[in-house]
Each structure stands twice: as structure tokens, then as C-alpha cells.
Amino acid sequence: MITCGIVGVTGYAGLELLKLIEQHPTIRLEKVISDSSAGMTLSELYPWLQASPKILEPFQADSLDGIDVLFLATPSGVSADYIRQLASFPGVVIDLSGDLRLPSGLYETWYGKPPVTESIQREAVYGLTEWNRELLTGAKWISNPGCYATAVSLALLPFVQHDWIDPAHIVVSACSGITGAGKGLSEKTHHAKSNENVQLYKIHSHQHIPEIEQTLYHMGGAEATVSMSTHLLPINRGIMATITVLPNDDVSEDEWVKRLQAAYMDEPFIRVQRGEPEIKSTVGSNYCDLWVYKEERTHRLTIVSVIDNMQKGAAGQALQNANVRFGFDETLGLLNQPQYI
Numbered sequence: 001m002i003t004c005g006i007v008g009v010t011g012y013a014g015l016e017l018l019k020l021i022e023q024h025p026t027i028r029l030e031k032v033i034s035d036s037s038a039g040m041t042l043s044e045l046y047p048w049l050q051a052s053p054k055i056l057e058p059f060q061a062d063s064l065d066g067i068d069v070l071f072l073a074t075p076s077g078v079s080a081d082y083i084r085q086l087a088s089f090p091g092v093v094i095d096l097s098g099d100l101r102l103p104s105g106l107y108e109t110w111y112g113k114p115p116v117t118e119s120i121q122r123e124a125v126y127g128l129t130e131w132n133r134e135l136l137t138g139a140k141w142i143s144n145p146g147c148y149a150t151a152v153s154l155a156l157l158p159f160v161q162h163d164w165i166d167p168a169h170i171v172v173s174a175c176s177g178i179t180g181a182g183k184g185l186s187e188k189t190h191h192a193k194s195n196e197n198v199q200l201y202k203i204h205s206h207q208h209i210p211e212i213e214q215t216l217y218h219m220g221g222a223e224a225t226v227s228m229s230t231h232l233l234p235i236n237r238g239i240m241a242t243i244t245v246l247p248n249d250d251v252s253e254d255e256w257v258k259r260l261q262a263a264y265m266d267e268p269f270i271r272v273q274r275g276e277p278e279i280k281s282t283v284g285s286n287y288c289d290l291w292v293y294k295e296e297r298t299h300r301l302t303i304v305s306v307i308d309n310m311q312k313g314a315a316g317q318a319l320q321n322a323n324v325r326f327g328f329d330e331t332l333g334l335l336n337q338p339q340y341i
Helices: 012-022 078-085 104-111 118-123 129-136 147-161 208-218 253-263 311-325
Strands: 002-007 027-033 069-072 092-095 141-143 165-176 199-201 226-232 239-247 270-272 288-294 301-307
Touching: 002 012, 012 027, 012 311, 069 078, 069 311, 078 092, 092 311, 104 118, 104 208, 129 147, 129 311, 141 311, 147 165, 147 208, 147 226, 147 239, 147 253, 147 288, 147 301, 147 311, 208 226, 253 270, 253 288, 301 311
Parallel strands: 002 027, 002 069, 069 092, 092 141, 165 226, 270 288
Antiparallel strands: 165 239, 199 226, 239 301, 288 301
């Protein structure tokens, strides 16, 4: 049994992580931390959490004795401040924000915020679990991937690694539910703006673009150029990424499906599907569903990736990384079927 704490437990990703850990057989939740709601109980803040009577505490780096793993379910820029204070923390830190994902220069350019200490960022292991298990087993700092980056990278990595496509011509159109924007209210996420609407945002400037390109280079071995447009959907959760690529091999659609199935045949959370993609196939689960189609007229491929941004795109993948880091069965606490209805 190991003990954990969650910083930012009152946010969307923090609440999802709380729910998952409470059903985990070998990780015990010891500390729930929220600077903005310290002194309250979780059930006072959220009456539907009657089974979670723990008192919320303010963050104090010197009060973490006995904590084996600390999850930072906090926004980018906020995590960085906590990370600086955790330099001498003896346990493992899993950061769900973007603060450990990119080198200092890239981070400042794409996030517009001061970066974390460069030595800590260099030590951090990128937690795309299926592609980085060996390094995760000894990591102190784990950088949980972004939601869009998870969906797109899992779809593209086999194609890039095996030189099946031209990495210089990758076009992504991706859409996400409202929870991807976080708990804070903005004009875009206000009900009157988001309901019965689809909004394009951060066109060609989303901070997950350099993360995807970096991942395809480090794990796929290719210098890739990604053009990505992102859309906000009037749904609570879920991501669908539709990716258009130019194949290097002229093989049938069935052969592309078989190749993708072979690439992920031993992965418990990657499912290669047939038929028509839909976000509901993964909502409420840690699965990533993938499809691949060949367009005979243009000879292009369309790869589709669907995840739940709150699970495989955040809390679920964080717990999956914790399982790997501490030598547990990777699927512990994560085998919920999708909430299709």
C-alpha cells in the first residue's frame, strides 16, 4: 500500500483523480489539498461527495511526510510554483499541467509563463505510458501529457516510427468537451456562448502542438510538422482528433488496420476499431479508440483517435503512470467500461 496526495483536488481533473483513487486497491488517499478551499471538507464543498469527509488542507511542502506520490492537478503556471517548493520532496510527483512538458524556451513561447527550474524539467519523464514505461519505473518527476497530445500522439506514433507516412504533412482537426478548458469560467465556456455552438479556438497556436512534435521526434524518431485546429464542443467531456496524412506505402485499408492492430496488440487501453468513430465510445473510461481509413481517390489516410479528456487525457493516465512507477498492474483501478448512455 502506498499513500498519495492530490493538490488541486477541487478542480475537474482533481475530482476525477479522487474518484479513481478511491476505488484503487493499493493506493490510499491521505491528503486532499486546495489553497482556495482549505478548512472545508470535500462533502461541504460538493454535497454529492458524502463518502469523502476529508478536510481540505493548504499546500505546505513540509507537511507531506509519509506521502509516496503527489499528484498536481493544477493549472499550468500554478503547478510550476508548487514544483519549485517540492525540489527536496522525497516522493514521486506526477504533474497534470503543462509545466514539465517542454524545455524552458519552448514553454515560455507557447504558454507565456515563467518556466520551472530547468534541471527539474530535464529530469521529468514524459508520461505517455504506452511509449515510455521503462523510464517511468525510476522517475521522481512525471509529466502527464496533454489531452490533445495524448490522442494525437497515440494515433500517429506507430505510423511515424515505422516510416509509414510523410511526417512533414500532418493535419489535425480536433475537438474537445468543455471540461478541457478547466473549472474556471470564461466567455467561451459560459453556457450562453457554448451551448448549441461549436467554437474554433487557438487556431494553429495550441500549446499541445509543440508537445506532439516533440513526442513524435523523441519516441517516433522523426522530425514532424503538425498543423492543428482545435474546436470546443457543447458537451462535458471527450476528445476526437481527425488526422489527415500522406502514406509512404500503397496498401489497402485492411492492411493499415492490421498494422495498427499489430502495433497496439498488447496494450490494454488501446483499441483499434472498425466502423464510425464517436466520442461516447470512451467517455468515462481510460481507453483510447483508434480508426484508420484510406481514401482511394486522394490516396491519403485519415486516422481518428477518441479519448475521454478527463481520464486518458488527464486523471486516468496519471493513475496509469502511478501504477507503472510503483510496479503495480497497470490496469488497477482503471478498467471501467465507457459510460455510453
